[in-house]
Amino acid sequence: MAVNLPAPRAADLRAVAGLRIGVAEAGIRKANRKDLSVVLIDAGACVAGVFTQNRFCAAPVQVCREHLMHGDIRAMVINTGNANAGTGEDGLVRARSTCIALAQKLELAPEQVLPFSTGVIMEPLPVERIAAGLPAALADAKEDNWLRAAEGIMTTDTVAKAFSAQLDIEGARITITGISKGAGMIRPNMATMLGFMATDAKVAPAVMQQLARELADGSFNRVTVDGDTSTNDSFVVIATNKAAHAPIASLDSDAGRALKAAMLDVARRLAQAIVRDGEGATKFITVRVEGGKTGEECRKVAYAIAHSPLVKTAFFASDPNLGRILAAVGYAGIDDLDQTKIDLHLDDVHVAVNGGRNPAYREEDGQRVMKQSEITVRVGLGRGNAADTVWTCDFSHDYVSINADYRS
C-alpha cells in the first residue's frame, strides 16, 4: 500500500556504537506480535526529546518530560498496542511502574528510563505483561538490531521505517540511524507519533535540545496524514558520543552544520515515510506555498490544502478538480489575502493565474499529473518572499476502512 516506500533491509541500516536494541513479543494487545522494545544506551550519551503539544498528552509523554530534566538517560522502553493516554492518574502510575521494572533489571534509577507507548487510547496499560516481556527483550539486545526495532514499534504501519546515513567529521566516520512509526492520527506538533534517531557523533549536552527541535521542525513538523495530532507524539535524539572528534558545541560550527544537515536528511526521510505509509495512502503529495509574507502564513495555507478532505479525495480519484485547492487557500485564515494574486501549479502545469483559470491550462495536462503517485502542488500567494513546504497523502476508501475497523 505504501507509496514508493520499499521495506528497509537490515544490510542498509548501520549500528550506532554505544546503543543496543532488543525486541520481544509481550502479548500486550494481541499475541504473536513484536510489541515491546528496549533501547540500552551506554554511559556518556546525550539524549534530548520533543513531544506532542496535545494538551491531552499521554502518561508516558509526561514521564519522559520529567525524566529528561534529570538527565543521564540510559534506557528506553517502548510498547505498542496501548497508548496509555486518557488514563488519568492511574496511567501515570503505570508508566512509572514500567520504568521501575526496567530500571531494576539494569541497576539504574527509574529516572534514567524513558517510557513510550502507542496504540489504543483510554485503556489501562498492562504493566505486568510488559514486565514479563522485559527479560526476552533484554536477551535480544544488540547493536545491530535496528530493523527489528523499526518493526517492533509498528501499529497500523504497513512498512517498517528506518534509514541510515554516514558522514565524516574531522576524519572520523560518523553514523546516523533512525526509525519512526505512524500512519494515522498524524499531524505532529513538535514530533511524530514515535521517532528515534541516534548518532555516535560527539555532541555537547548544551546543544542537544536545540538539535532535536530543529530536526523535528524540519521534518516531522511538516507532515500530516489526517490532521489529528496524537496524544503520544515523541521524537528522541541520542548522541552516544563514541566518535573520535572534538565535541560539537554549536550547530553553527562547520561540524555542527554538517551533522545537522545529515541528520535532517534522515529525519525527513523518516517523516516522509510516515506519509508514504499514511493510512490508505495511494499518493505522496508535496504542498509548496511561496510568496507569503511569513513562513507561518505559508504553513497555514499548506496545511489547509493538506487537510482538506475534498482536496485529498480529488487526489485519490486523480480528478483535477483543482478549484478545491483554491477554496482551501481562501479559508486558510489569511484575512487580507488578495485572491487576484493567487497562482497555482501542479508539477509543471500552470493551472491558475491571478486567481482565475490559466487560459492556457488544459484539463488533460492536469489529469496527467493527477495520475502520478508523486505530485507537487505549488501555490503562489503574491504577497512576499517567504515559503514553506508540507508533505501529505491522499484520502481513500481504505482510510475509512482502516479507522472504522481499527479496534475490532
Place this chain on the structure above:
Amino acid sequence: MAVNLPAPRAADLRAVAGLRIGVAEAGIRKANRKDLSVVLIDAGACVAGVFTQNRFCAAPVQVCREHLMHGDIRAMVINTGNANAGTGEDGLVRARSTCIALAQKLELAPEQVLPFSTGVIMEPLPVERIAAGLPAALADAKEDNWLRAAEGIMTTDTVAKAFSAQLDIEGARITITGISKGAGMIRPNMATMLGFMATDAKVAPAVMQQLARELADGSFNRVTVDGDTSTNDSFVVIATNKAAHAPIASLDSDAGRALKAAMLDVARRLAQAIVRDGEGATKFITVRVEGGKTGEECRKVAYAIAHSPLVKTAFFASDPNLGRILAAVGYAGIDDLDQTKIDLHLDDVHVAVNGGRNPAYREEDGQRVMKQSEITVRVGLGRGNAADTVWTCDFSHDYVSINADYRS
C-alpha cells in the same frame, strides 16, 4: 441516505406573501435537471445577507455584497452546476451579465438583482444558457413554489431542504419559510452554501442585517460536514413587510424576540438538514462543549471533535473508540487546558471523568449509544460557565466515493 430527514411535502410549506419563485431546466451542466431558479420580490421588502469568509469568494458573492449596499433588492437568480468561483475578472463579468439579463426582463436596474451560483469551481459560467432559461423560470413563478425552489438548488443533496413556521404578532398571522442546500464543502463561516429565508413580517430596514447575522450565527455557523468552507456560502433573509402589524424596529422588543426565535428555529432546522444530508452521512452528531471560559473556546473544541477524521470514522463504525474524542479536545488549541478536569458523556453514558476513564463506564454502554443514528457528545472542560454546540455527521466510505466521483 439522509439521517432522519424526510423529504418536505408541498403541503407543509407555506407561501410568503410578496414573494414568487420560478424554476426551470437550463442545462447548465447536465440536461433534464432543475438548475435555474428566480425569486421575485414585491416592492417594499427588506433584504439582508451574510456571505462566506473564504478569501477566495466566488464572483456572485462579490456581486451580492455590492448590490446589497445599493438596497431595494427585487429579484434573485440562482443556478446550480457551476459555482463561478476561481474565475477571476471574467467570472465577475459573467455574474453581472446574469443580473443584467434578469433585470432587463423585469424592467429593474441590474443592482436590484442578487446572483447565486453553486457547483463546480473554476469553470466559466455559461451565461447564455442561464439567459436562455430565464423565460421558462419566469413563466413558472408563483408564491406557492417553495418545494420546487428547494429542489431547484440541490447539487449533491439527496433530499430537498425546506421548512415553514407561523406565529402571531399583534394579532397578525406571520409566516416564515426557508430553503437550503449543501452536503459537502460545508463548514460555513457566516452562512451556508445557500440558504434563503423569507417572512411576511414587517421588519425595519435598520435591523435586517443584525437579524440575518444572528440567525446565521445560531444555525448555519454551527454546522460542519467536512470542515471545508465553501467559496459560495450565502444566506439571505427577506422580509416582504406584507403583514398587518407595526414594523419591528428592535430585535429586543417583544415582537422582535418572538420573530427571531421563530426564524431561528427554522434556520436551525435548515442548517441541521444540511448535516443530516451530509455527504455519506449515516449519523447526526450533536457536539456540546460546556464548562469553558468563553463560548469561543467551546466552539474551538467542538469543531476539533467535529472535524477529526478519526472521531468521524469511529462514529461511522459505531465503535466507542472514545479516546479519539479526548485527543481532539487536547489539540483543539486551548494552551492552558488541564486534562485532569475533562469530563466526557455520550448521551447519558458517563465515559470519562477527571481526564481518565470513568471506573463505572462499561464498553457495552458506549456501544449502545454509538449504534444510534442521533448521538450527543458532551464534553466538560471544567474551566468556567460558557458552553456552545456544533452539529456534524460521521465520515463514511460514501463520503470518499461521492467526492472522488463528483465531476465524473
